[in-house]
Amino acid sequence: MGMFDWYTPTPPLACPRCRSTLDGWQGKDGPCGLFEWVQGMPSPPRQHVDEECALPASDRERFRLPEHFQIYTECAQCRAWIEAEGSCEGDVWSRVELVDPLESLAVNGR
Numbered sequence: 001m002g003m004f005d006w007y008t009p010t011p012p013l014a015c016p017r018c019r020s021t022l023d024g025w026q027g028k029d030g031p032c033g034l035f036e037w038v039q040g041m042p043s044p045p046r047q048h049v050d051e052e053c054a055l056p057a058s059d060r061e062r063f064r065l066p067e068h069f070q071i072y073t074e075c076a077q078c079r080a081w082i083e084a085e086g087s088c089e090g091d092v093w094s095r096v097e098l099v100d101p102l103e104s105l106a107v108n109g110r
């Protein structure tokens, strides 16, 4: 298996610094099979590997995300490092929230 999975928040999230749309999310809390997880779907609809290495769809459909998981990406526009936390409801990825370092710094008064 690979090192991480790809994640697609739906609707997409915006960069907290420059407001451009973020993509290319990765995370290591899932099965790490280079799957692509899409918010709102119980199992990954795609696997980003060569066709001969890919699992058959019937096997892929058995994978689920953990109840809480971290994902991260880099803003293609302003290069900010962005982290977010996703969570599942009834085995389906239902929510995602930015872990916003800019905001938490302001709250801490630094």
Ligand SMILES: [Zn+2]
Residues within 6 Å of the ligand: 015, 016, 017, 018, 019, 020, 075, 076, 077, 078, 079, 080
């Ligand atoms: Zn940005």
